[in-house]
Amino acid sequence: MLKRIPLVLSILLTILFTCLLNNKVNADYQFQQPTIALPTVTGTPQGVMAYVNLDQEDPVNVRSGPGVFYDEVGVLLPGEEVPALGKSAGGDWILVAYPGISGGSGWVYSPLVTLSAGELPIVEPPPTPTPATTTTIDPTLAAQFVVTPAATNLPTYTPAPPQTIPTYADEVTSGISQHIPIGLIILIIGGLGVLIAIISLITER
Numbered sequence: 561m562l563k564r565i566p567l568v569l570s571i572l573l574t575i576l577f578t579c580l581l582n583n584k585v586n587a588d589y590q591f592q593q594p595t596i597a598l599p600t601v602t603g604t605p606q607g608v609m610a611y612v613n614l615d616q617e618d619p620v621n622v623r624s625g626p627g628v629f630y631d632e633v634g635v636l637l638p639g640e641e642v643p644a645l646g647k648s649a650g651g652d653w654i655l656v657a658y659p660g661i662s663g664g665s666g667w668v669y670s671p672l673v674t675l676s677a678g679e680l681p682i683v684e685p686p687p688t689p690t691p692a693t694t695t696t697i698d699p700t701l702a703a704q705f706v707v708t709p710a711a712t713n714l715p716t717y718t719p720a721p722p723q724t725i726p727t728y729a730d731e732v733t734s735g736i737s738q739h740i741p742i743g744l745i746i747l748i749i750g751g752l753g754v755l756i757a758i759i760s761l762i763t764e765r
Contacts, residue, residue: 608678610644610656610668612636620673622666625686626653633661636668644675646683655683 612620619635626648636642636656645665646655654673658666667685 608644608680609676610642610654610673611676612638612640612668612673614638616672620668622656622658622668624666624689626655626667627685627688630667630686630689633666634658636673644680647680648685649682653685654680 616638619637621632622634622636623630624633643657644654645657647653647670648655648667652670653667654670654675655665655667656673657664
C-alpha cells in the first residue's frame, strides 16, 4: 500500500501541472478585441416589382420597345417576378429587367403584369425599328401579269326590211256575192240540195 503512494502523487502532480500549463497557454493566446466599429451589412430596398398575372395561359412576350412593332427578345412565364425599371409615357408598357439581352432590359404590356407599390419613372422608348429589307416591285415582272384585253368589233345589227302581209280576196264575197248576204247564199244552196233530193226520190219511183 505504501509503495503505491508515490505513484498516486506523481499522477496527481502530472494532472495539476497539465492544468496550469493549459491555463497559461489560453491566457497568452487570447485575441485582442477590435477597437473600431465594424461595418454591418444591411439590405437595400427592393423597389417596384412586376408580377406576371397567373391568369395568363401563354408566356408574356418581352419586346425591345414599347409596342407590338418592336422585336420579341424573350418571354416571362405566368407567376414570374422581375424588377420594374420604368414605364412608357402613357403607362401602357413597363420596362423590366431582363438579363441576357442587349441592355439587360425589355418591355412588357402593362395589363399582363401586376406592379407592387411604388413609382416608376417615364422612360423614353428606343427608336422605332426599320425593316431590314424594303419590298420593291420589279416593273418588268409586274408587267407580265398585266393583261390588256384585245379590242374586238361588236356585231352590227341590221334591221330586216319591213315585211308586207299578203291579203287574200274572199272568192265567196267577190262578184255578185258582194251584194248578197252570206246567210242567204247558204239558204239558197241548202234549198237547192233539198230540191235535188226530192227530185231524185220522185224519179226513182
